[in-house]
Amino acid sequence: MDWNWAPIGVAAAVAVLCALAGGLLTTxxxxxxxxxxxxxxxxxxxxxxxxxxIFTLAAISGVxxxxxxxxxxxxxxxxxxxxINVVLNIAWSGLFFRxxxxxxxxxxxxxxxxxxxxxxxxxxxxxxxxxxxxxxxLAWVSVASYLNLTIVxxxxxxxxx
Numbered sequence: 100m101d102w103n104w105a106p107i108g109v110a111a112a113v114a115v116l117c118a119l120a121g122g123l124l125t126t127x128x129x130x131x132x133x134x135x136x137x138x139x140x141x142x143x144x145x146x147x148x149x150x151x152x153i154f155t156l157a158a159i160s161g162v163x164x165x166x167x168x169x170x171x172x173x174x175x176x177x178x179x180x181x182x183i184n185v186v187l188n189i190a191w192s193g194l195f196f197r198x199x200x201x202x203x204x205x206x207x208x209x210x211x212x213x214x215x216x217x218x219x220x221x222x223x224x225x226x227x228x229x230x231x232x233x234x235x236x237l238a239w240v241s242v243a244s245y246l247n248l249t250i251v252x253x254x255x256x257x258x259x260x
Contacts, residue, residue: 106165110158117185118154124192130199135253140246153239156232157181157218163229164222173225180214180221187211195247202257205247212240 127143141149164177191211195204215237223230251257 103166106162110161110165113181113185114154114158117188118150120189121150121192124189125196131196134201134250137246137249137253141242149239153236157236160222160229160232163232164225167226167229176221177225180218184211184214184218187214200257201247201251202255205244205251208240208244208247212237212244215240 161177161181165174168174187207187210191204191207194200194207215233219230219233219237222233
């Protein structure tokens with residue numbers, strides 16, 4: 100098989116940069132540890148492997164969709180959908196952990212969830228299998244959204260000095 104390494108390299112680099120940026124913005128310090136969290140929250144060690152899997156599947160999905168349709172229109176839609184999603188993914192960590200605003204992060208995670216749905220729709224318009232690879236991402240962001248809402252309910256209001 101003849102591999103086109105440029106899209107693979109770009110997808111891998113974007114996935115690593117997104118994970119790195121989100122990781123740098125995520126601080127599990129005293130503020131976070133003091134928050135009340137639901138008993139069903141996954142243990143902290145689960146988040147790294149889950150996000151690694153999601154970013155890997157998203158990168159594979161992106162490359163597969165890119166290779167499935169060489170026309171500029173679908174490729175542009177794919178790049179735009181991924182770019183918006185990456186920005187929103189990183190922004191959530193900044194809002195929740197750096198700004199210590201789970202309330203704002205909850206609003207943002209709803210937009211992130213919609214961007215994952217959009218990513219699936221755009222990808223599905225090109226090819227089915229790559230779109231299916233994004234379903235774990237949608238499932239995880241759904242759980243994260245509910246977890247975020249629960250943390251807001253257990254700890255709010257936020258933003259007081």
